[in-house]
Amino acid sequence: MIEKLEFYHGAAVVRIIEDNRCRSISKTEHGYLVNGDRLVFLKYTTKAHSPWRFTVVEDDVERLENPGVEIERCVVGFVCGGDGICSVPLEGVKRLLGAAPGWIAVKRVFSGCYSVTGPQGKLPRKIPLNDWPAVLFEVPRTNGR
Numbered sequence: 001m002i003e004k005l006e007f008y009h010g011a012a013v014v015r016i017i018e019d020n021r022c023r024s025i026s027k028t029e030h031g032y033l034v035n036g037d038r039l040v041f042l043k044y045t046t047k048a049h050s051p052w053r054f055t056v057v058e059d060d061v062e063r064l065e066n067p068g069v070e071i072e073r074c075v076v077g078f079v080c081g082g083d084g085i086c087s088v089p090l091e092g093v094k095r096l097l098g099a100a101p102g103w104i105a106v107k108r109v110f111s112g113c114y115s116v117t118g119p120q121g122k123l124p125r126k127i128p129l130n131d132w133p134a135v136l137f138e139v140p141r142t143n144g145r
Contacts, residue, residue, distance in 0.1 A: 004044070004046060005044070008042070008044035008046075008079045009042050009044065009079070011079060011085070012040070012042050012077045012079055012085050012132070012133075013025065013032060013040075015085070015132060015133050016032070016034055016040065016133045016136065019133050019134070019137070021035075021137045022034060022035065022133075023035050024036060028067075028068065028069070029063075029068065030063045030064075030066075030067045030068050030069075031063070031067075033069065033071075034136060037070070037071055037072040037073070038071060038072060038073045038074070038075070038136055038137070039067050039069075039071045039073070039074040039075070040074075040075055040076075040077055040133075040136060041060070041063065041064060041074065041075070041076045041077070042076070042077045042078075042079060043056070043060075043076065043077070043078050043079065043104075044078075044079035045078075045079070045080065045081060046081055047080075047081050048081045048082065048083075049081070049083075050080070050083070050106070050107045050108045050109070051105050051106065051107040052078065052080045052081065052083075052105070052106045052107075053103055053104070053105045053106075054078055054103065054104045054105075054106070055101075055102075055103055056093070056097060056101055056102055056103065056104060057101050058101045060101070061097070061099065061100065061101055064076070064090060064093065065099075073089065073090075073136065073138070074089065074090035075087050075088065075089050075090070075135055075136050076088050076089075076090065076093050077132060077133075078104065078106050078116075080106055080108070080114075083108065084108075084114075084129050084132070085132040085133075086106045086108075086114040086116060086127050086131075086132075087127060087131050087132045087133070087135040087136070088104075088116060088123070088127065089135065092116070092123050093118075095118075095120060095121070095123070096116065096117065096118025096119070096120055096121065096122075096123065097118050097119065097120065098119065098120045100119075102118060102119045103118065103119065104116060104117070104118045105117045105118070108129070112126070113126035113127055113128050113129065114126060114127040114128075114129070115127075
C-alpha cells in the first residue's frame with residue numbers, strides 16, 4: 001500500500017526530477033536536497049478543495065532554520081491535495097509565521113493563482129499554479145515574495 005506521504009511527496013518530487021535543471025536529488029532529515037545547494041521542505045494536505053490549511057510545528061521551524069547543510073535556497077512546497085503545489089521561499093514562510101510555529105493557509109479560485117496567508121499577514125503577491133518547481137531554481141529574492 002502506498003502511504004499518503006509517499007503519494008503527495010512523490011507528486012512534488014517527480015516534477016523536480018523532470019525539470020532539466022535538476023542534476024541531483026537526495027533525501028535528508030530536513031527535506032530534499034536538490035543539486036546539492038537547494039532545500040525543498042514539503043507539507044501536504046489531502047483536502048480536495050480550497051482553502052487548504054497547513055500546520056507548521058516547532059520541529060518544522062527548527063528544521064527550516066537549521067538545514068544541516070550550506071544551502072543557496074530553501075523552498076517550502078505546500079501540496080494542496082490533487083490541485084497542485086504552492087511554492088513559497090523560506091523568506092515568505094518566515095514573513096507569514098514570524099519565526100514561530102503556526103499555520104499557513106493557501107487559497108485558489110478556479111483558473112486563479114494561490115494566495116497565501118499566515119498569522120502575520122499575507123504574501124504581497126499571488127503564486128502562479130505553474131511556479132513549481134521553477135521557483136526552486138531561481139536566484140533567491142530579498143523581498144520574501
